[in-house]
Amino acid sequence: MAEAPGAPEECPGTGSAQAGRAAACQGCPNQGLCAAGAAGPDPAEAAELRARLRAVRHTVLVLSGKGGVGKSTFSALLAHGLAADETKQVALLDIDLCGPSIPKIMGLEGEQVHQSGSGWSPVYVEENLGVMSVGFLLSSPDDAVIWRGPKKNGLIKQFLRDVDWGEVDYLIVDTPPGTSDEHLSIVQYLSASRIDGAVIVTTPQEVSLQDVRKEINFCRKVKLPIIGVVENMSGFVCPKCKNESQIFPPTTGGAEKMCQNLSVSLLGKVPLDPQIGKSCDSGQSFLAEAPESPATLSYRKIIQRIQEYCEQHHLQEEKIM
Amino acid sequence: MALWGPSPRGYSMALCTPADRANLAGVRHIVLVLSGKGGVGKSTLSTELALALRHAGKRVGILDVDLCGPSIPRMLRVQDSAVHQCDSGWVPVFVGQDKAIALMSIGFLLERPDDAVVWRGPKKNALIKQFVTDVAWGELDFLIVDTPPGTSDEHISTVEALRPHQLLGAVLVTTPQAVSVGDVRRELTFCRKAGLHILGIVENMSGFVCPHCSECTNIFSKGGGEELAKHAGVPFLGCVPLDPQLSQSLEEGRDFIQEFPKSSAFPALTHIAQQILDTSQRSS
Secondary structure (H helix, E strand, O other): OOOOOOOOOOOOOOOOOOOOOOHHHOOOOOHHHHHOOOOOOOHHHHHHHHHHHOOEEEEEEEEOOOOOOOHHHHHHHHHHHHHOOOOOOEEEEEOOOOOOOHHHHOOOOOOOOEEEOOEEEOEEEEOOEEEEEHHHHOOOOOOOOOOOHHHHHHHHHHHHHOEOOOOEEEEEEEOOOOOOHHHHHHHHHHOOOOOOEEEEEEOOOHHHHHHHHHHHHHHHHOOOOEEEEEEOOOOEEOOOOOOEEOOOOOOOOHHHHHHHHHOOOEEEEOOEOHHHHHHHHHOOOHHHHOOOOHHHHHHHHHHHHHHHHHHHHHHHHHHHO | OOOOOOOOOOOOHHHOOOHHHOOOOOEEEEEEEEOOOOOOOHHHHHHHHHHHHHHOOOOEEEEEOOOOOOOHHHHOOOOOOOOEEEOOEEEOEEEOOOOOEEEEEHHHHOOOOOOOOOOOHHHHHHHHHHHHHHEOOOOEEEEEEEOOOOOOHHHHHHHHHHOOOOEEEEEEEEOOOHHHHHHHHHHHHHHHHOOOOEEEEEEEEEEEEOOOOOOEEOOOOOOHHHHHHHHHOOOEEEEEEEOHHHHHHHHHOOOHHHHOOOOOHHHHHHHHHHHHHHHHHHHO
């Protein structure tokens, strides 16, 4: 989507279906151009996107209004967990363009994307787990992506259209915090295929929940189904004395109360475990490194519930069709 | 606030003041709080910095440009306040015991606290410009600008709009893990490209002392912020430990600096504020 130069503040975007037709377009010098479809969604492009995404069976977005709550950690573990079944092909797409954490968490730092005849090749962690991130396109860890919205949207579209994902059972999309360009664009572009739903990650404090409620409202506005909420960093057990401390105290009842109030399902709570951060820093799967830890057990249960949701969702869709 | 519609509460173009009225003319030092990473404590640091500078006798304002996730109103327990218009623009909300900290945030413009601000870049940029030109701050020693994570629309627009004013520099916040330090490295590059002076790096959430047995666990590792500061050749302003009293007082909107002088995060936070005070005195 591009904003036309001199566009009104409420410009719906030249790539929007509302281009040239929205109330704000009245009086814009480009209104005629937009209304004529010159700048609207390109039907050829939409068809191309659809063709690419036809080979994707399930799509799960990982969202949160709040930053640093564990979206990338969860996305990475969800991908690892799903790829444990060798018959399933899993793709992990990182659309956090200004703060791509996935390459480091997946142990792929310094990897580059290769160009092939059929597009960009994702970087593979395992044979059945491919990853794509803007991190693979940067030449140095100091490189910053200092882009405004339209350029970010362009790259997200490219990630969907130009990456040769192949046949994919699960596409996991890790997002940046917020409810802005990246989020609107990914939902818009993926509407060419199906999105099973969104997993929303939060921490227990109200300061985090207040942003997450906004994200839930965002999902409702764009008609994105919510698979459920994951509460991360929920309690810390001291490795020495085994007493539990609430470092991020659930002063308003935590995710549980919020889920009740908003009628969203709570997929589970994951305790703070110092090993999780260490595993992320060293690019290892925490599930494999600490298979017996309470956090791993909790992650596994959550992953299983997501899997069940997706299967169910798929069955329902087939029935409708 | 009708987020898909045209006109937020109190947001009327007819009432906009001309930019030359210079609402920032009475502001002596502007400090940006930045981080490439989310959830590392930018809003926490902005809030505590404001409180500490206030207790040092300074006149302080906070501008919250995190439009999709404004946290400061709650951290200062003024989430139900609203902004009003006066001749010279928007009147910020005054907080604290003596109503001495001026605060502007999109949180005050929302009809319901859970409303999502689903805006693309251009709308965010327009509101940030308005925040910079149209808030009647009055006389301030410090204006602290709290930002969302990243290096995108909000950051470019904020720096562009503030450049003609008394921009002292940026404080970068990180947590100790490599995953966070990596994003803050990119933020440093942003500062350099934008010609923004870096006041220093703060390492937050570094170590947790168990209240039961006093064992210190480095939940998010340790030392990453200090290493980055050394590597980048910028000042290291200090480590703030994970302190449940700090998170609790932010949840409840209490004045941590006044109420918990014995807590582990207190000396770290006041030390950071002191360094910013020193820098500002040298610059003026």
